[in-house]
Amino acid sequence: MVSISHERQVESERRLRAVLRAAELAHLPGAWCFQRFDGDPPFAALATVTDVDGRCALAPATPDAVERFGVTLTTFAPRIDNSGYVGWLATTIKQRLGSGVFVICGDNPRRGGIFDYLGYPLEVAGAVRGLLDELRRPGGGDPLDLDLRVFEVVSTSPASAVSRDTFFEFHERDGLVEAGYAGGGIVQGRLVGRRENDRVSAAYSQLGVDGRLHTGTATMRVEPDAGGGILLVEEYTWADGTTGRNVLRSAERHDAG
DSSP, rough: OOOOOOHHHHHHHHHHHHHHHHHHHEEEEEEEEEEEEESSTTOOOOOOEOOOOEEEEEEEEOOOOOSSSSEEEEEEOOTOOOOTTHHHHHHHHHHHHHOOOOOEEEEEETTTTEEEEEEEEGGGGHHHHHHHHHHOOOOSSSOOTTTTTTEEEEOOOOOOOTTTTTTTEEEEETTTEEEEEETTEEEEEEEEEEETTTEEEEEEEEEEETTTEEEEEEEEEEEEEESSHHHHEEEETTTSSSSEEEEEEESSSOOOO
């Protein structure tokens, strides 16, 4: 399904993780390779592609194959917005495992529509399949988890540079917290820190619309919100010693970690 929509980065990732959870995955046994051919395609070929010099097939690996791949068949659920999925998954695998991938897509209306073959070097097949399993696991185990949350500003103190036009996009993995934020008087800001239970210790830097760079540190208290999200109560200190408080609220329920 090819869709047009506008999302924040973490909103896209939440949606695409849900796409992955709803899909059917089958890790194909054995090793696979690309083979050039004339006439009929090789036996058991999964796909064939034509270029200006002839035809190529993805088929079971031959003994002399230089590159050997593991392959996962992904069949997507019908009527689901999977736009951006291939780029997101390829980027995630590259960032987490260092490996490139290839994707060959097809369509099967009898099974709901789009399917694809995801290929990766055979030597990292176990790691790729483990990462797919990790990404498919639903969130929600820790109600204070900050991963893939968007926060809006509820209140600020006079020394603060953020405003109700500023939005924060958080990631968290293994207690490491990262956030990007922008809007209002801030062109771009970055925050990094660590969460231990309901406390986050962090440092931040931000570029204002006035062209000035500011840095500081913050301690955040993470609290459940009556609306199903969470609040961040931030006590911050600028590099010049000025202090203040911001209160942020997650803009959505956290139902797709």
